Amino acid sequence: MQPIGVFDSGVGGLSVLKALRQTLPQAQFVYVSDAGHAPYGERDVQHVLERSAAIGRYLVQNHRVSALVVACNTATAAAISTLRADYPSLPIVGVEPALKPAAARTRTGVVGVLATRSTLASEKFAALLQAQDPKVRFVLQACDGLAAAIENADHAQIHQLCARYTQALGPLGSGAGEMDTVVLGCTHYTFAASVLSTLVGTDVALMDAGLPVAQRTASLLQTSDGDGLTADKTEPWVELLTTGSPTALENAARQWLDGTGAVRQLNIV
Ligand code: DGL
Numbered sequence: 001m002q003p004i005g006v007f008d009s010g011v012g013g014l015s016v017l018k019a020l021r022q023t024l025p026q027a028q029f030v031y032v033s034d035a036g037h038a039p040y041g042e043r044d045v046q047h048v049l050e051r052s053a054a055i056g057r058y059l060v061q062n063h064r065v066s067a068l069v070v071a072c073n074t075a076t077a078a079a080i081s082t083l084r085a086d087y088p089s090l091p092i093v094g095v096e097p098a099l100k101p102a103a104a105r106t107r108t109g110v111v112g113v114l115a116t117r118s119t120l121a122s123e124k125f126a127a128l129l130q131a132q133d134p135k136v137r138f139v140l141q142a143c144d145g146l147a148a149a150i151e152n153a154d155h156a157q158i159h160q161l162c163a164r165y166t167q168a169l170g171p172l173g174s175g176a177g178e179m180d181t182v183v184l185g186c187t188h189y190t191f192a193a194s195v196l197s198t199l200v201g202t203d204v205a206l207m208d209a210g211l212p213v214a215q216r217t218a219s220l221l222q223t224s225d226g227d228g229l230t231a232d233k234t235e236p237w238v239e240l241l242t243t244g245s246p247t248a249l250e251n252a253a254r255q256w257l258d259g260t261g262a263v264r265q266l267n268i269v
Contacts, residue, residue, distance in 0.1 A: 003028040003239070004217065005065035007055045009038035010151040010244070011252035012188030013071025016095060018256055019210035020069065021237065023218050028237055030063045032268070035244025039147045040074040041116025041186065048118065052079035053086070058268045060087060067091040069217055073115060073186050077122035091220035097185030098207045099128055103136045105205060106181045110137050112169040114196075115185030117142040139179065141165050147188040151248055158192050166199045174203040184208040191256070236261035243268055 004024070006017050010033050017031055032055050034040075040048045052075045059065045068083065068090055070076045076094030084092050097119065102111045119125055120140050129138060143165045149157035171178045182204055184190055190208045197206060238260050242249045246263040253260045 001028065002064050002066035003030045004067045004069060004221075005030050005032070005056075005059035005063060006069040006071050007032040007034065007052075007059070007075070008072040008187055009033070009040040009051075009074065010035045010147065010188065011191070011248055012147060012150070012186060013069075014249075014252055014256050015187050015190035015208065016069060016071035016210045016213050017238065019214035020217060021257070023211070023214035024221070027221075028235060028239075030059065030065065030239045031241065032059065033240075033242040033244065033249045034268070035151065035242050035248060036267075037243060038151065039116070040072060040078075041118045041147055042144060043118070045078045045118065045122075048075055048078040049082060051075070052083060054268050056083050056086065060090065065090070067093065067217055067221055069213065070094040071187055071213070073097060073119045077119050077124040080124075091217070093213055093217045093220065095187060095209050095213050096124065096128055097183045098209045098212070099132050099138065099183060101212070102181045102183045102207050103133050105207070106136060108174060108176065108178050108180045109135055110139065110170075110177065110179040110181075112139045112141065112166075112172075112179050112182040113185050114141050114143050114146075114165060114169075114182060114189055116147065117144060119185055139169050141168050143186070143189070146192070147186055150188040150191050153248070153251060159195055162192055162195045162199055166196065172200050172204050179204065181205050181207060191252070240264070241266055 037051050080094040146161045174180045240263045246265050250263045
């Protein structure tokens, strides 16, 4: 029985894990929150690359994972090609801001992108942006501090930062020249979706990438040996691990996932 490994800098990847659980209800998962070395989005690329390599190595060596899901836009941008080079036969799925679905959805031709500073500065993001329909205008907004506020469940700060960053996007709505679609380009931001929805209004769609990532993982596993699809019913469906304090992950898992086991703290070097 090989679980699917999933990691993020913190609780954000639980939004992807939730979609994975819905798409692959038979699978078992091991989730690593790297809260002891977070946030990733305002750190240098080398730090994110080294942390991603250490967690990938840990999941492959200690859990013999059947697939690896990098449930973090920032880590995907920094490290997915290195991880793929290190484990050429392992199915590895990353997450990137949902620009293409947003471009397909917008009627006004204006799309906002909320993401970490590091994701927006990455070459991978530049290439993704370059590949979009030139008729769509993308407005990019780095959201310093927002992932950390979500990690700490600091509701006042979440509200304040969401208000600041949505305001910075410019006019929102379905009228000519207004922004009718906003991409949540960091997996943490899905957990602020209700605050963001209230701020942007009902005419504006928020798009994350949880479901497409889950569907891609399912299709890769079905085309490989499919080991991750058979649950051992005596075990909880997910093992939750953190390099930081267990409280944030415990609380977030209680709120966003059904029936998980306890959180275990560990060092990954
Ligand atoms: N959840 C991560 C992402 O999707 C970033 C959070 C952080 O800055 O650590 O980019």
